[in-house]
Amino acid sequence: MKRIGIALLGVGNVGGGVHDLLASNNVMAKRARIKIEIVAASARNLRRARKRLGPGVPVHADWREAVAADGVDAVVELIGGLDDALACAREVLGAGKPLITANKALLATHGGELLALARERGAGLYYEAAVAGCVPAIRTIRDALAGDEIESIVGILNGTCNYIMTQLAREGKGFEEALALASELGYAEADPSLDVDGWDAAHKAVILAWLAYGLPLAMDRIAVEGIRGAAVADRDCAAEFGYVIKLLAHVKDHGRRGVETQVAPALIARSHPLAAVNDNLNGLLVRTRYAGELLLVGAGAGALPTASAVVADIIAAARDGAPPALPFGGKASARHCARINLGSQAYLRVRVIDAKGVLARISQTLSAAGLSIEAIHQQESHSGAEVDIAILLHELDWAALRRTMARLAKMKQVVAPPVAMPIIIPHIKDE
Structure with a gap:
């Protein structure tokens, strides 16, 4: 059985979930004949992290000490934010080690630099958990559809917003009441701006646009609108026509005219399966030229669902070494993101x-x-x-x-x- 030692940076909900999955004699790892060991960790709350991980795992206040620990073969970055996460990614990839991350903001804003560094140093960069939690969005687009042409991607990519919109549509609640309930259930952060203003979904949309069309990983060309102004009147009027309203990420190829890339509230026919993706679930509809339509649905957040995607990436890192960093031969497309709304x-x-x-x-x-x-x-x-x-x-x-x-x-x-x-x-x- 192959062994891989990891440094676990961040022992919050997802990091704790990764530990719990590994501690439960993970079936996937056994099937893959890979033994995964957490050999070092870092955390902001040392006392809580040490209690969660047990006495066998050294926990450091500084992530650099965890990365430099003996026996570290790969690094799992669950720090969040940008500054420390970027410094960590540069150091790990620069050393030629695999990096597993769930940090969509990091990839959407600095992904180009990190992918170039990964190629240069022959390091693997794994990020399945960065988009739609346990839903295999990345692998489906990057690997399963590598022989097809993707025409468009429509995604419900933020569980907080989807829960709020479900409450508006199904329970008749107003925006503020639905947001308060999402906070009580732990679906929304103390500051929900990143979610309800659309930026969390936008980070994920940028990653999907890069995977599907080779667009540069950049946030400056994507149109973003959140659900803060969601109104009961629109819910009711949409229902009269047989539609529901969801916060959707929409990526569509318009050939020479560009790639439409935007996040905004939009209408979906109530009869369509994606309209039935409710509460805190995520859903992804991929239209292709040859395979037709594929619908992926699952938990887009949560400790164990997201941790399952992280563990799968750890197994992939142990198996693959360094996978191709770009699906387009190493060069990003010259086409651009644009809010086009052609044919809509x-x-x-x-x-x-x-x-x-x-x-x-x-x-x-x-x-x-x-x-x-x-x-x-x-x-x-x-x-x-x-x-x-x-x-x-x-x-x-x-x-x-x-x-x-x-x-x-x-x-x-x-x-x-x-x-x-x-x-x-x-x-x-x-x-």
Whole structure:
């Protein structure tokens, strides 16, 4: 049986989960005939970490001491954040050792540098747990679909946001109430901004865009919008049309026009399987040219689900040595990320004072901009009351829609800024 000694940097929820999996005589490791031993660790809370790991594992306050310990063959980085994690990654890969990480922010912001260093030093960089927890998103795109052409990826990649949106849709709760419940259940951090403002999902989307299309690992070209403004009115209007709203990462190839890469609330037909991915689960829909559609669903976070992906990467490091760092022959594509919304339908909601001729004027404004209406729903109301008008639009130019929304906002009967969302997965129309 092959042995691999690891330095475990970070003994929080996931790091503790890695220890627990290994301590339970992990079946996968036995099947692979690999003995994994934690030979050193680092942690912020030394007392808690030593209690969790037991007396046989030295725990250091400084991660450098753990990395330099005798018998360390690979390093598991679960520190989080950027500064220490980046310094650690540079040191480990620079020494030619495998690095296993769940740090999506690190990869999304400094991945290009780290991948180049891994190639230069012949070191393995493993990051399955960085996207969608235990869902094998990375291996599916990088390995299983290596012989195919990926047309698009649609992902529910943040369990906190998905839980909140599920509470809005299924339980009728408002955003603040749903967020408070997510915090009580441990799904949301003390500061939930990274999740609810869309940046956690954006980090993962950048990694997926790199894997699928060789785009540079960079955050500066991705369009990001979170769910902080999620409204009950949109939930209700979307339901009238047979849709649900999810925070979606959307990566789509438009050839020479670029690769659409964005994170935003969007509509999915309620009949589609991805719409049934609820609570804190993650889901990934990959459309390919030859294999068709693949749907991956599972726990996107949590100590043991994420730890299972980390342990699988440790086994891969022991087996493989140094896998290819890039799936595109070592060169990133010259194509760019862009918020394009080509070929997308849209949902539009306009809150107005109900008065004669308002709907007709909105319709005329949309028509004059070349925006074609598929369906309209207007709430029942009394003259003079505020009412929401919800409109489904055919495939459109989003720049034209944004200009039209600005014109609609200036109408005296419109009482709030209009809201628009892409329809990423529309209803299947009868031929």
